[in-house]
Amino acid sequence: MDSPDTDWADVRLHVVTGKGGTGKTTVAAALALALASGGRKVLLVEVEGRQGIAQIFDLPPLPYEERRIAVAPDGGDVYALAIDPEEAMLEYMEMFYGMRRAGRALTKMGIVDFATTVAPGFRDVLVTGKTTEAVRRRGRNGRRVYDAVVLDAPPTGRITRFLNVTKEVAGLARVGPIKNHSELVSGVVKSPETAVHFVTLLEEMPVQETLDGIAELRAAGLPAGGIFINMVRQSLLPQAALDTAVKGRFDSEELAVGLKAAGVTDGSQAQALAEALAEEVEEHAHRTELERAERESLTEAGLTRYELPLLADGVDLAGLYELAESMRNQGAA
């Protein structure tokens, strides 16, 4: 199949990160749907054991197994995989050493627990290893099995450590198989086939964390992708009204006239209600102004930005398709 004409046409591995509470998993799921549309095959990967994908798609908990979970618009399939580091380790031992039984014994002895506790770098290399294997995997026809892989990754504060496996592992294992494996992973993660996307809200803290995260990622030589601004609210008021409101000069008398015309209040109460509503408008204008400033600071990063609407009814399956469509309209997929 030809590469579609999108901003990330050559990218095979989409890593989605974001501060807690920004809707990272939702965006990753919608991106997988968007990338799959038009008859493509996409794998959505989860690594933190939270079963967030199952919750969003309203499915029972996902096993450690790639299975089809959704059909994209215009055909196309989304597969999902919840990576369990323990299972990944067994698979890895079998694949490279044919030692599944010994692997089981290690698990029983708590070595995986041990490795993930004392050296999170080991755990990360197993998880990213499994993900990049799916990216590289080819079918009998020699073509890649997945057109794209979307990884619902750890949050912004941890993303660079998580992806920079070679560095994390180097201190622990200077030679040996883990070290070689981490170099293989690194080859994929640092290539132009990978893009790390950031999910943020138009609020001070998430925006600052996004900018810090991007700087850190770049310093480590990892490829930054796009910024997904989530839960954007449409302003209902015209800009001129917002401008006067932010200065505290919103005309409550005119509002009172309108309220009377609408019949929500009688004459004596109209002015008091109008003043209360004007206060609300001023607060709203103030927030809109802050959001504008946050949007502005995001431009500093020099990355492509996409805006996703706040879903009025919360995130459900219909909402995911709505977000996916919005992504496609903006060229993200």
Added chain:
Amino acid sequence: MRKPARLDIDAILDDKGTRIIVCCGAGGVGKTTTAAALGLRAAERGRCAVVLTVDPARRLAQSMGLTELDNTPRLVSSPEGGGQLYAMMLDMKRTFDEIIEAHADPERARQILSNPFYQSLSSSFSGTQEYMAMEKLGQLRRSDEWDLIIVDTPPSRSALDFLDAPERLGRFLDGRFIKLLTAPAKAGGRSAFRLLNAGFGLMAGAMTKLLGAQVIKDLQTFVSALDAVFGGFRQRAEMTYRLLQAPGTAFLVVAAPERDAMREASYFVERLAEERMPLAGLVVNRVHVSPASGLSAARSAAAAEDLESRGEHELTAAVLRLHAGRMQLAARESREQEHFVSAHPTVPVVQVRAMSEDVHDLTGLREIGNLLATA
């Protein structure tokens, strides 16, 4: 909604018997800000307070003028009336290093500190932060330099990690695998796996293949060195745990009026009861209120529709739509809180309304403190 008792913040702060306040809750609900605001208010009411934060986002720092991770409390403000506010941001690695230095002889301490596994454990083990926070809390309390310690718990994935961490670290260091690795050291330094039977031999081979021989060697050195100083770890962890159950401690569960955060708050309240930890109440941050709450969402939306269909007063119609949205949000938030209140009717609650701006300075913290106490 059944009305819960109001959480009286000032009564807690003014009670000289309150020596520790622990703010816990899901990530992103404003725990750190709450902790800092309580600290400032306590100081302004005459207490000598120290705020201990473990949040790597360094937010508290910014609002209190701190810039660095630091292991010593710094004076932030000494308001009139004799009170003082100190604050510190936990440096987890340094706290860990100090424990090692205090409990191992210099040669052994050097061995541990330079070991790659120790370095990994002390800077990134997901339980280390919680463990060190509890350790630091114990240290501050024993020093008796402050009469009120306010601690902000780490943003853990699972909410009560800070209670579980000491035990988890203990379990980990007592585990079979550790025993296996320390066995040779205890048997006089012979090779790690020589003493073991054939089944273990297979496994040892697997481990060496998987990790490499050097890694195994580093691991062994690390574990046997740590083993020697660990006795003290568990003991102090237990002391801190008992300190938290003592009557001078007040747990505040912090939440936002959203489903996940309120669910987490419920879980906290139940866990604290199980652990017999003294719960003071629930703080719900970022509650949206409307100055025109007498006009319902439904009436507001209907009036807007009416004006729109007549093509009159466009701006008023837009304002009414905005108000309807705000009232809907308020209703949703109140439903989320109702679940909590009906499940835990005896837990006192205080709500803090949403601010349009983040807190940047002491003035902002003072305002939050006012809202907490008088909302």
